[in-house]
Amino acid sequence: MLLKNEIVKIEIVDITDEGNGVGKVDGFTIFVPGTAVGDKLRVRLVKLQKHFGYGIIEEMLEPSPDRIEMDCSVYRQCGGCSLRHISYQAELAIKQNWVTQHLRRIGGITAPVLPIIGSPQQDRYRNKTQCPIRDDGQGVCLGMFGKRSHRVIQCTDCKLNPPHFKLILQTVQDFCKEQHISTYNEEKHDGLLRHVYIRDAQATDETMVCLVINGDEIPHSDLLIKQLIANCPSVKSIVLNINKAKTNVILGKTCKTLWGKDHITDILCGVKIELSPLSFYQVNREGAEQLYHIAADFAELTGNELLLDLYCGAGTIGLSMAHKVHELIGVEIIPAAIENAKQNAINNGITNTRFICDDAKGAAAMLKQQGLTPNVVILDPPRKGCEPEVLQTVADMNPQRIVMVSCNSATLARDLAVLQTLGYQTIKAQPVDMFPRTTHVEAIIMMTKCGSEGEK
Template structure:
């Protein structure tokens, strides 16, 4: 029987949903993060449960041909990216298999075979938003990622997912900070100033810098550092100081003070100009987001005549794109600032057939129906937990012919597809999209139609 700290040899058979490799030791399942099918490994067992164990790689005995590097194997080696050890075509292959597996196991669709995952044009440096915590290492101020399952920060020479401009700014900022010795926040003692750095960039290579500090007022030395940063990097169009003196894991403070430049930077999607502020919800990988939205819109039949509900609309990105074609869009979102951003964007872009409704989807959908508003179809883009059963019941009650469902979590998506099928709906089209290369995340878009 395996126990913690045992060192064993194992061959990896497959990658399971969630992105970990699975192998067997004397017929006992062992999950190994950062492992690849066909890897032969020496691992150390870190936990043992009734039916499975977990282990970390100590050494690669024989590397899988799908590996990018046979000498690197830790989470930290790959900059905190849990799929970066795989060649890109293999990442896509396993994402496809993961989606098929949950659709079989959870949705009960035994014979499902999906199209290839839509690859991302950029597989590195695609993120337009990054947040890194500050820490001190070797009496130097660093930023980086938290080590797996800990709050210890490790530094990387370059964040492989951050935009190139974002990386340039972080590098320069650290150099300035280390010359100006400013204290770094310690979450155990709740002392020190520097908490996090957030950088947002757009397709025009412009940046917004937000520095989060443990204070309830702006300190002059931080302001001075940031203005020095602006002088070094001309692409910076906006600088905020965010005040967060709470003992919390929430990064952004309640007060964000603009100390330089524009209130927001802009991003253009399908001819619509979106404002991005420190707290805006916005797709991380814009090129892929455009493709995702186009697929979703093409799933609708005769969109020109339709009254559509955009449920969990965020700032209404997809709602506004649809509004350019549809008769009318109702965008429902629970976060007030996101709805307000949407109203502003629609106004600025002259889109007048979209109505923003601030509230919970479950409640506001019922209100629309009770007010006899015409609804032909709904597009869902819910959080990771998926849809409430009451919403699926409502769709069936309304006898909607079709709905489009965008999901960032294949397992809750598969569960919801099963619930839809119990209400007389079936999955007609399914496309997986790689929004986050180098990670095990995969986005799916589905067309669900009434069959009886």
């Protein structure tokens, strides 16, 4: 029987989709964070359950060949990266296995899983960051939440962010210290500044700074504006987001422009995209272009189709395919995102589109009542996946093909299993790494109606 605080020798044989190494002692599974497949370790057991336990590294006996030198001083404390200690090729192999195993074990999917496509950039690829700002008892602290906690780890230069984000974050942090701006306290629900949220349009070199506040205005905002535009010339928009709710949700529903434009404009797959603070947009622009090209290939568009894009956000994925279809209908629940999508279509001269503000379930049901029968449906749901009613309604529309884009292969596998009971078969899966050094991975799935001409 193993005991808490006992030290055991183990070899890491696998990595979970939470980033923990897996080892065994006499058949008993031990999860160890910060490890790599092939590590041989002495591990201290810190938590024991009936069938598994957790340990921490006590001594490295023999490191894995996958290990690389650490290049981040806060990696062990920060909750942003989980795979920064292994080579990128090893990371891709792990993510390929995650997607394959989820599809097989959860969904019973036997379709081919194509070799994973890596990100063009492994560092500095993010076009968005949301940094909590708090008083840690010794002053203003700005950075990332620690792993499994709401303790802020001071870090203004995350290696996943572009270098100029550091200038913005340091400017805001210095401003708060100099002007005695209060920061949010989650337990007491007081203090003003909650998060610093930055968006970047990499194709146009436009940056938006959004300050999430527990109030209506920031004192001395004119001074902050001057400092931001002086320190970072790419800043074209400075916005307040009002969030007075006692919640862990980062953004509130109301935005107020302090200076500049209320949006920034990026270019993705040749389409100009207007982005407001509330718009969904892929955080890895170059990776997203790869992702959307594959999705278009899977859709097998000929120019005659009605394409339904559920969970369309600012319309990015649908608009990138609009020139290949007869008509595009996009659906999104966030009003600001739908307005962005409509404006994006106008700005690009795309006239064969219609965008509906509703949840996917309600809009799909409405379109079904109107007798619309899309030839292809694009599903790009949040991490929780699709509601069963949405999957049923989509199947009832009888599209020839369904292309699903997912950042959670576990819920993806669950949804595919449901669609397979509704008359669709999975043809192929393509993992795409959009989030290097983290435990997230994207996957694109092609499904066809059983017995249809598109069946492979």
